[in-house]
Amino acid sequence: DAKTTQPPSMDCAEGRAANLPCNHSTISGNEYVYWYRQIHSQGPQYIIHGLKNNETNEMASLIITEDRKSSTLILPHATLRDTAVYYCIVRRPNDYKLSFGAGTTVTVRA
């Protein structure tokens, strides 16, 4: 699997958009970009995934660059409950083994 690189931490003001970057320069053509988050003392939670088109759901938007070497997760209106560690991973189809790196610790401040 391709490796990903994320900043270790970032702060965000409540109510503002949070833009979380992820580099995956060695991603292969059949690998998808996934985002998960883990709120303190909880299990990981799926957020969104995409292949090459931008995606949006009720939680977030995912912007993938045309060359697919990087992506950005956008939380449009961050709340205090969005404080968590956010993980960006790339996965091949049918790869059921999740593996996270250190992720980005996002702190939303009032």
Place this chain on the structure above:
Amino acid sequence: GAGVSQSPSNKVTEKGKDVELRCDPISGHTALYWYRQSLGQGLEFLIYFQGNSAPDKSGLPSDRFSAERTGGSVSTLTIQRTQQEDSAVYLCASSPLLSGLAGLHYEQYFGPGTRLTVT
């Protein structure tokens, strides 16, 4: 609806003792996974069950670790002769059987975990 539940939420045991950790997946989910997460570490895959197929045990760190899934539902992870390095949060997840590109995305729903401390 009810999510994945795990019990106990916390377990403290003495080195050398056996422990059993339980996972109740979401009803109807055919796939079940066990992971562990050590302090400051990422997620480590342990084992995967899918329906009646043979489980993928490739992530189990030693033969002290075993897991069962009875009746295609509840699963138990057993650690024999616990060691201090077994201290971690043990996470269980489940996912539905997806049609079409079957299993393509394996969206996994996680439980809250069991925090195991071996003293």
